[in-house]
Amino acid sequence: MVLPPGTTGFCAIVLAGGRAERLDGADKASVEYRGRTLLEHAIEALLDASEVVVVGDPVPTxxxxxxxxESPRYGGPVAGLLTGRDALVRTPRTLGVLAVDMPRVTSWTFRRLHEAAVGRDGAFLTDQDGYRQLAGVLDAARLDQVRPDYEGQHGMALRRLLSGLDLVDVPPEGDEGRDVDTWTDLRDL
Structure with a gap:
């Protein structure tokens, strides 16, 4: 398949700008797990992306x-996702989204999500209980069709934004669906 000029197959957004209140306000992107920051784990999981935008404070990578x-800050995942989408230089066919606090997600996870999304508007990883996590792929054109105006982004629930899309849930393999919301979550990984 030949893509139009300026278009690429897969770009991704890492959501790393939250308040981390249950981590006592720690910068999740800088928290270490297995000798590397959570941000480095997220970037590695997006190895197949031709471009990655991190919505969060700049740190060395x-x-x-x-x-x-996102402006204003702490607008939530929808504001982060759409701010990241707008910061992309390339126009992707598919857009990945990954919360910085999911260090068990890998490039293999995103390959599985892409496979599951064929013929659909996207696919999202679930946790062991079937709840959708912030790890997924979306048809970028479909996301653009359902995006709210700027004022409607701040504080909007991701489930509301995506409610009109044809998405498939993908069960986790092992612990890849686990996130780090508390210090206990980090310890238990």
Missing amino acids: TRPVTFTR
Whole structure:
């Protein structure tokens, strides 16, 4: 398949701008797990993406990424996702989204999500209980069709934004569906 000029197959957004209140306000992106920051784990999981935008405060990374912040800050995952989408230089066919606090997600996870999304508007990883996590792929054109105006983004629930899309839930393999919301979650990984 030949893509139009300026278009790429897969770009991704890492959501790293939350308040982390249950982690005593720690910067989740800088929290270490197995000797590397949670942000480095997220960037590695998006190895197949031709471009990665991190919505959060800039920090050194081993792979080139673009940093941006939603305005106003702490607008939630919809504001972060759409701010990241707007910061992309390329026009993707599919857009990945990953919360920075999911260090067990890998590039294999995103390959499975892409496979599951064929013929659909996207696919999202679930946790062991079947709840949708912030790890997924979306048809970028379909996301653009359902995006609210700027004022409607702040504080909007992701489930509401995506409610009109044809999404498939993908069960986790092992612990890949677990996130780190508390210090206990980090310890238990």
